[in-house]
Amino acid sequence: MTLLSVDGIRKTFGGIVAVEDVSFDVDRNEIVGVIGPNGAGKSTTFRLLTGFHTPDAGTVEFDGEDVTDHSPDARARSGMIRTFQIAQELTGMPVMQNMLLAAQGHPGERAVTSALGIGGTSAFEADQRDRAEELLKLLELWELRDEYAGNLSGGQRKLLELGRSLMADPDLLLLDEPMAGVNPDLTDRLLERILELRDQRDMTFLFVEHDIDAVMRVADTVVGMHNGAVLSMGSPEEVQSDDRMLEAYLGGEV
Amino acid sequence: MALLDLFLVVGIIAGVYSLLAIGMNMHWGDTGLLNFAHAAFFAVGAYTSAILTTPTPEAGLLAERTVGFDLPVVVGIVAGTVLAAVLGFVIATTSVRLEGDYLAMVTLSSAELVRLVIHNEAWLTTGAQTLKNIPRPMESTVATLPVSYDVFYFLLVWALVGATYLLFERMSNGPFGRVLHAIRENDDVALALGKDVTQFKLKSFAIGAGVAGLAGTLWAHYVYAISPVMFLPSITFLIWAAVIIGGAGSYAGAIVGAVVIVFLRQVTRFIPGSVPFSDQMSYLRLMLVGVVLVAVLYYRPEGLLGNAERLQAGTSEGE
Numbered sequence A: 001m002t003l004l005s006v007d008g009i010r011k012t013f014g015g016i017v018a019v020e021d022v023s024f025d026v027d028r029n030e031i032v033g034v035i036g037p038n039g040a041g042k043s044t045t046f047r048l049l050t051g052f053h054t055p056d057a058g059t060v061e062f063d064g065e066d067v068t069d070h071s072p073d074a075r076a077r078s079g080m081i082r083t084f085q086i087a088q089e090l091t092g093m094p095v096m097q098n099m100l101l102a103a104q105g106h107p108g109e110r111a112v113t114s115a116l117g118i119g120g121t122s123a124f125e126a127d128q129r130d131r132a133e134e135l136l137k138l139l140e141l142w143e144l145r146d147e148y149a150g151n152l153s154g155g156q157r158k159l160l161e162l163g164r165s166l167m168a169d170p171d172l173l174l175l176d177e178p179m180a181g182v183n184p185d186l187t188d189r190l191l192e193r194i195l196e197l198r199d200q201r202d203m204t205f206l207f208v209e210h211d212i213d214a215v216m217r218v219a220d221t222v223v224g225m226h227n228g229a230v231l232s233m234g235s236p237e238e239v240q241s242d243d244r245m246l247e248a249y250l251g252g253e254v
Numbered sequence B: 001m002a003l004l005d006l007f008l009v010v011g012i013i014a015g016v017y018s019l020l021a022i023g024m025n026m027h028w029g030d031t032g033l034l035n036f037a038h039a040a041f042f043a044v045g046a047y048t049s050a051i052l053t054t055p056t057p058e059a060g061l062l063a064e065r066t067v068g069f070d071l072p073v074v075v076g077i078v079a080g081t082v083l084a085a086v087l088g089f090v091i092a093t094t095s096v097r098l099e100g101d102y103l104a105m106v107t108l109s110s111a112e113l114v115r116l117v118i119h120n121e122a123w124l125t126t127g128a129q130t131l132k133n134i135p136r137p138m139e140s141t142v143a144t145l146p147v148s149y150d151v152f153y154f155l156l157v158w159a160l161v162g163a164t165y166l167l168f169e170r171m172s173n174g175p176f177g178r179v180l181h182a183i184r185e186n187d188d189v190a191l192a193l194g195k196d197v198t199q200f201k202l203k204s205f206a207i208g209a210g211v212a213g214l215a216g217t218l219w220a221h222y223v224y225a226i227s228p229v230m231f232l233p234s235i236t237f238l239i240w241a242a243v244i245i246g247g248a249g250s251y252a253g254a255i256v257g258a259v260v261i262v263f264l265r266q267v268t269r270f271i272p273g274s275v276p277f278s279d280q281m282s283y284l285r286l287m288l289v290g291v292v293l294v295a296v297l298y299y300r301p302e303g304l305l306g307n308a309e310r311l312q313a314g315t316s317e318g319e
């Protein structure tokens, strides 16, 4: 069953065509990898899907609904959570608070319930802390839970961003180079975790990654982009052996 | 005895300023919103409560005002608070979606607009003249007690400061404040995590404006008589100074900053007229606040009670 359906989206910046007529579908429970050389339009596509850019043309459908005009926060609430290529953790907030911020439907986020501590605020908060603890331990950030996120290393920031997005318990998780700067051991464990979440929590993943090995290991489908367009799409093996992709990476004209 | 009286007066003013600073801290300290209309919220609270609690002036008197409602003071205080909050909400609606600078400009011009309305709508506000005979709450009851009215009002104001402080601390340290802090740092992160950023900013702005309105009502009912010159933009500047000196983001700091500012202002009032430049004293007094502000920013950029660690973490680059 299709969870995300992208149809003919296009985005230009001045004279630059960043994304050109991109269409693809993501099925529920699928793991889709997006690859392509620098400047191929991968991050721009992510921003179009999550509402941070409005497409010049084309539509985005999520869970059977046309969300093309929906704001980024509305899309997030409907179950589509993204991470940023350059980790955007809140530097002036401790690691644990960064995690708790991502909780969805928190009753304490209303001013009155927060001020008076009513409406199940503390029980909900305690539950979320347990969830955060589990994730932080997995990401090897538990010891740093009270540290300001601004004091983490680059790799740790990417991990925190991944953890925070998992806290939101999304249906579709869009990860922009989640493994960049993360050590190989941990990368392996995270990939296993992604597979686990897909099976246990019924999650769907769309991720951009330059680490081709990682993509080959977990992706069911790979979308290869170049110059703003989809060049090749199919199983990891098909895309990897597609000569056009090879040329794109080697910088040849296609 | 005279010293105690002076202490009470200065203390009451400091309490009113503390409430103003608490409101501003919600805007700037917690949410990162630039508000230059605080004096207007203060004025709306004061005038609303004054108009609602005074009787209709008799025709033929000097006063040009033709309306008055003679309602209980409590009604005036609640209405002044709510109306200031509503005004804050409306002002923020126009520009909170845009970049921060637009909100700054809109608040700046809205404040001027409010001042003009108060100045020109004499039928409602007595215009440039003084709106007099604003009742003091429970004055006759307090008169039967062995304490002066100032003691009572001092306790009333500071009880409200204490209650407001506790509520705002809880909001700021709770999940609501967490979202505001996220917005202060990075709108995009809050959006990506499904927070309705506009809604949170509007709430923050309305709540902070409401407290400024509350401060205005308390001011009006203490001083008996108000006029537009009490609500000049310099109040907004002083409150900004209070929040920054105390440490943006800290409610205890906001109160400390307000007390420091009021103390500085009141102490310098008693400098005798014979000293040089005494005719320029009001400017010099404002400048003194500026000098203290610069000194604090230089030696303690996070403010007296601000969180240095947080600011530091914000600037480090990782790796």
Ligand SMILES: Nc1ncnc2c1ncn2[C@@H]1O[C@H](COP(=O)(O)OP(=O)(O)OP(=O)(O)O)[C@@H](O)[C@H]1O
Residues within 6 Å of the ligand: A013, A016, A017, A018, A036, A037, A038, A039, A040, A041, A042, A043, A044, A045, A085
């Ligand atoms: N806001 C913007 N303004 C102008 N040009 C932009 C903007 N965002 C992206 N571009 C351009 O669009 C093109 C695609 O950029 P994008 O960031 O989507 O690439 P990418 O595939 O994510 O690359 P990388 O692998 O380096 O992250 C680039 O040429 C880029 O310069």
Ligand SMILES: [Mg+2]
Residues within 6 Å of the ligand: A042, A043, A044, A085, A176
């Ligand atoms: Mg990119």
